[in-house]
Amino acid sequence: MADADIHKAECACGQLSVEVTGEPERVPICGCRFCRKRTGAVYGTGAYFNVAQVNAINGDSTVFRRGSDSGRYIEGNFCPTCGTTLFWKAELWPELLAVAVGCFDDYAIRKADVAVYTEHIQDWASFDTDIPAHKGARPQ
Numbered sequence: 001m002a003d004a005d006i007h008k009a010e011c012a013c014g015q016l017s018v019e020v021t022g023e024p025e026r027v028p029i030c031g032c033r034f035c036r037k038r039t040g041a042v043y044g045t046g047a048y049f050n051v052a053q054v055n056a057i058n059g060d061s062t063v064f065r066r067g068s069d070s071g072r073y074i075e076g077n078f079c080p081t082c083g084t085t086l087f088w089k090a091e092l093w094p095e096l097l098a099v100a101v102g103c104f105d106d107y108a109i110r111k112a113d114v115a116v117y118t119e120h121i122q123d124w125a126s127f128d129t130d131i132p133a134h135k136g137a138r139p140q
């Protein structure tokens, strides 16, 4: 597989990194409480890769698990040195690993395909509006 298909993301201090291959299966923009708190940003964007696409995870991470409105958990892995939540898993999608899009060092991650929990995003924070946007969860 060509090098162009390999994407590496790392935390703010560089201690924790993850390398993935290929295209993410899902790229949601999310304004839920977890995504806002884990980033400190007005919304979070995660690239969800199949766990088979994860080549390597290097460095130490601490796990933080929290519940969600649906009753399922989300488990975030953050760098104990700088605090960046680099990747996380949702109980809903056990076969996927989400990587924080802002932590990639290349700009080849494809555009987000959906926005969810938009009612929790500040009114002045806008994003590409030609993707489906939902005030709450993505309709099943």
Ligand SMILES: [Zn+2]
Binding pocket: 011, 012, 013, 014, 015, 016, 079, 080, 081, 082, 083, 084
């Ligand atoms: Zn770090």
Ligand SMILES: [Zn+2]
Binding pocket: 030, 031, 032, 033, 034, 035, 036, 044
């Ligand atoms: Zn979220």
